[in-house]
Amino acid sequence: MTTRKGLSLFLVALGLTFTQCKNETYQTQSATDTAAVATTEKEYKYETAPNDPLNARIYTLDNGLKVYLTQYKDAPRIQTYIAVRAGSKNDPADATGLAHYLEHMAFKGSSKLGTINWEKEQAELAKIEALYEQYRTQKDPAIRKKTYHQIDSISGVAAKYAVPNEYDKLVAAMGMKNSNASTWVEQTIYYGDIPSNQLEKWAILESERLGVMIPRLFHTELEAVYEEKNRSLDSDDNKVFEAAFAALYPTHQYGTQTTIGTVEHLKNPSITEIKKYFDKYYVPNNMAIAMSGDLDFEETIKTIDKHFSRWKKAPEPAYTAPQEKPITAPIVKEVIGPDAESVLLAYRFPGIKSKDALVLRMINQILSNGQAGLIDLNINQKQAALGAGSFAEIYNDYSAHFLTGNPRQGQTLDQVKNLLLQQIELVKKGQFDDWLIPAIVNKNKISQMKAYESNAARATAFVDAFIARQDWADYLKQDKDFEKITKQDVMDVANRYYGNNYAIIYKRTGQDPTSQKVEKPAITPVPANREAQSDYYKLVAATPVSDLKPAFVDYEKDIQQGKLKSDIPVYFTQNKENGLFNLYYILDMGTNNDLKMGLAVNYLQYLGTDKYTAEELQKEFFKIGCSFDVSSGQDQIYVSLSGLDENLEKGLALFESLLQNPKADKQALDDMVAGILKDRKDAKLNKNIIHSVAMVNYAKYGPKNPFTNILSEQELKKVKPAELTALIKSIPTYQHRVLYYGPRQLPAITATLNEGHIVPVALKPVPAEKAFKEQDISKSQVYWTNYDMVQAELMFLTKSFNYDPKLVPTVRLYNEYFDGGMGAIVFQELRESRALAYSASSRFSSASKKDRANYIMSYIGTQSDKLPEAMAGMQELLTDLPVAETNFTNAKASVRNSIATERINKVGILMNYEQARKLGINHDIRRDIYESLDALTLDQIKAFQQQFVKGQPQTILVIGSKDKLNFKELEKYGKVKQLTLKELFGY
Structure with missing residues (x-):
């Protein structure tokens, strides 16, 4: 389970702002308008919005249950979300973390699902x-310990009647992907990506398990939440944002309550309060279903109505948002932890219904x-700091700009703060180019086109509208309103909200004096x-x-192949959906061929040409809706250009001019080297x-490995700008291939590239690769590294045989059986039964290149005081694979349904x-x-485990x-050796 913040920040990082497109009024239609149905059938009315890109x-x-549907038939799958308009802001003040814990409980089944004797279990x-109600009021440690012992004892009895993970087993067998949930400040979302033929089963299951709250296996799941809390306490980023929210919202629950809850409240949970919360908020008129994919509108709504209509309508929950007083002076906070130093500035804005919140989105992108x-x-671009950024979080009651x-080395946090404030001042004064706002509008259109190629993004737009209490038409209208924002609007809003009214969080490196953890209670493993x-x-399983x-x-059929000048192969697939393109030049060389090439590739982003400065070049790309990237890995260089296909020629000319005529800049190189050393x-x-990264590379290759294969500080400082520009110019002179995905036909793109891609008549072969030899793991050993943290994290690494396509089917089924999600062996045993971790996994990880080894990689993160049990638990599973026919049948069905859809x-x-080329295979x-699949048996999986996993x-x-x-x-478990950071990093 996740919290919403991680998801929303991830979307911000990707630039997936689902800012909207629009229509002023709804059109009400009937499903029978376009299809003849029997007069006895129920007529389902629906609403649409004109000019809706999703045709929802x-x-x-x-x-009262809202149902949002849109068709997108690129695969026989459907993305499903079930949204509840309730999150951590709705938690009782004396029981924070409740919404999040309820989310966990929702996977435990119902009075029918997950139990073999409900009457006895219920008692x-x-x-x-x-x-638990007694326990949370008790203060005497001895009395609390006695009460908890009773809880643990009775939980063991109740667990005899429980069937853990029945929901998870069923959805895995269905072929559901990404089955999970998230909780954030004003929403709880349950999601899964299902095969389109499993809609009926999905509806049966979801209407059952979300129609009632059963606190099954409560105390073992509570331990998983404890571990989730401990993970958050080990995250400096999490602590920084909690401090920022507390500063911005001293009265509102956004700041006074955290999603996971306080340590004190987690130690004293109330099942009774969770039930009250469920009864109040998990009602159909406060919930919505959002679906996008290969669905039939009429059949889908019939199926949903058939199963979800039994949910009973209830009074809509009321919520009155606390009002914050203005911030009149900077609020300064400090967070101390082991991570690198940083600074965070935060401003408070009004909620999503305000036009100022829409302008905030524009300001964020101007920055x-x-x-x-x-x-x-x-x-x-000027490397004035090691890195800087901006993002907005927009909620119902308030918003925030971060x-x-x-x-950089030697730079203070206040100097970084001043750099950020200077950019705010430029916005307030309107000191940015007039073309920037129209270009941002264009970028958002491109981002939306890309986003709406994903069922997840399409369904997320529905959820966002529902949580914000916006009609779909109003949600879409935001795009048109966004396009109308003027420079004066931006200046007005900026001057209204950006003053001495910010919160500033200084993240400093050191030992946190306020460090705390959720202590481990005594828990007896449940069956x-x-x-x-x-x-x-x-x-459900028998439902046809x-x-x-x-x-x-x-x-051969799905990829067209052609030739460019200089014998360059081009591989082509046509985009028949929109006007976007992706173009790649791929060279089979990287840092293993030439360390300085990786440096040159990094240098490129700071360079201009004989015609444009580096800053002007970025502006030119942005104006035409294109972007470029050059990245160097160990064995490949990817040169990519993407954007609006109508501007491909312009983008290609700009990019090729950069590859041909990079203008050396010594100051940029000096700053880049200093930045690398600080990084x-x-x-x-x-x-x-x-x-x-560092420890895994050390374990696989020894002290000299791909991670430590870097230029030393002395070597870095000796590099000359001319060396790097010469390497940049050499990139298109090596043998390479071209990939194109876009709306043009192969002859047209070939002609464009023959004219625009500048290469010599004869291409040079790539230099020989310096490959690192994987060392044998012949005896068990333990490497450890010291780090100030609440938890301990362990990884068990075993080197296995080299990549063998003949064993890929067995490996895939073994992984699905052993660690294929919340219904598989590892999760069931280490989290559900023994409550040893929030996160645990074990995979037979296939190599990404032929002639390379596969590895068994097992992970568990747990409280340090549970390390003995956690290690023993993982080793036990790796040694003696539990045999469960039901799990195996489900695993096989899961693989089959996933691949089929x-x-x-x-x-x-x-x-x-x-x-496939890297693996030396010529087919899917x-x-x-x-x-x-049909021929594989559980005995074969067991034999595979005995041969390649057990005792290795x-x-x-x-x-x-x-x-x-x-x-x-x-x-x-073996000879214990401490690895110093110098050993791990090579510097």
Whole structure:
């Protein structure tokens, strides 16, 4: 389960602003307007909006449930969201985290699903609820311990009647992808991507499990929430944003309550309060279903009505937003933690219904749009800080504008703050180009076109409108209103809201003096009951569905091949949906061929040409709705250009001029080198880089590995601008291939590239690659690194056989059975049964290139004091694979349904072909998996595990706080060695 913040920030980072398109009034129609139906059938009225890019139909069932539907038939799948207009702002002040915990409970089933004897289980659950009400009022530690022991004991009895993860098993067997949920300040969203033939099963299941709240397996799930809280306490970013929200909203629940809740409230939960919350907010007239995909409007609404109409309408929940007083002076806060230093500025704005909130979206992009915003050009392009950005969070009652920055070496946080404030002042004075606003409008149109190629984005737009209490027509109208925003509007709003009224959060590096954690309670593991099935489970599983046939990529038919001048191969797939293009030049060389090439590629972003400065070049690209990127990996360089196909020639001319005539800039190089050195320093403070990148590379290759294969500080400082510009110019002189996805035909794009792509008559072969040899893991060993954190994170790494396409079907089924989601073995055992972690996984990870090894990678993040149980639990599963026929049947059905309904299309065809080339195969490997499924047995999966997983030597990677780790326990698994940051990073 996730919180909404992570999702919304992710969308901001991608630029997926689903700002809207519009119509002033609704049109009311009937589903029978376009189809003849029997007179006895119910007539479903729906609303539409003119000029709607989604051609959506919005229904309202008799019980008030909103249903948003749109068709998008690029694959036989449907993205589903069930939205509740209730989040953490609706939590009782004395029971924060309640909405989020209820979200977890919603996956536990119902009085029919997830139980083999509801009458007996219900009686035990009532006892547990009563004990929790006593427990939360008790103060004496001895009495609390005794009460919790009773809770734990009775929970064990209740668990005998429970069937954990029945919902998860069913949706996995259906072929649902991304089954999860998220909670944020004013919404809780349940989501899943289903095959289109599984609609009836989906409706049966969702109407059942969200129609009632059953606090099943409450105390083990509570432990998972504890771990989620501990993860948030280990996140400096999370602490910074909590501080910012608290400063902006000292009265409103946005700031006074957090989504996961306080430690104190998590320690004293109330099942009774959760039930009250459910009864108040989980009512059909406060909920909506949003769906996009390969659906039939009439059949879909009939199915939804058939199953969801039994939900009973109730009074719509009332909410009165607390009113904040004006901020009259900067509110200064400080957050201390192990991550690198940064600064965050935050301004309060009105809520989504205000026009000023719409103007805020424009201001945000004037400041930071990834290409030509004021922060992009004046700070990032000029390397005035290590990195800076801007994003807006727009909610119902209030909104917030955040500006972030990271300092360069020797730069203070106040200097970064002043740089950000200077950009705000430019906005207030209107000191930005007149063409910028129209270009932003154009960029948003392009972003929307890209976004609406995704069912998830289309359905998300519905959810956003519903949560904001906006009619669909009003939601769409925002696009037209956005286009009408003027420079004067921007200046007026900026001068109204940006003053000495901000919150500033200084994130400093150090040990947090306020560090806390949710302590581990004594929990007895509950039975997994893997082979048990409720009658309801059997009923749903037996519901017949129509058969869907897979469609595999045929590289010869689905990709057209041509030749450019100088014998350059071009691979082509046509875009028949919109006017956007993607163009790639791909070179099979990277940092393993030439370290300085990676540096040159990075340098390119700061350079201009003989005609344009670097800043002017970015502006020119932005004006025409195009963007470019050059990236260098270990073994490939990707040169990409994308945007409006009508401007491809202009974009190509600009880009080719940059490759041919990059203008050396010594100051830009000096600043870039200084920035690289500061980035390297900051990387040593980043837990994820240390554990998931540096330690993994060390374990696979030893101290000299692709991650440490970098130019030294001394070598960096010796590099001359002319060396790098020469390397940039050499990129198109090496052998490469071209990929194009766009609306043109192959002859037309060939002609355009023959004229615009500047290359020599004969291309040079790429230089030899310096490949790193994967070292053998012949005996078990433990590497650990010290990091100030609440949790400990462990990764178990085993080197296996080299990539073998013949074993891919077995590997795919093994992974689905063992770790294919919340209904699979790992999740069931380590989280549901033993409550050892919020996050745990184990995958047989296939190599991405031929002649490379596969690896078994198992992960668990847990409280440090649970490390012994967590390690033992994971090792037990890796040693003796639990055998469960039901899980295996579901895993096989999941793989079959997923492959039958997924479609690789658009630019994905070209990328799939690129991956196949790396693996040395000439066909869609999914065909092999699908055609092998019927013959694969559980005995074969068990044999695979016995041969390749059980008893294999491991390198165990541990990151945690030295004073919290149990080294005696670690020594049981092999020789323990501390890895210093210098060993891991090579500097």
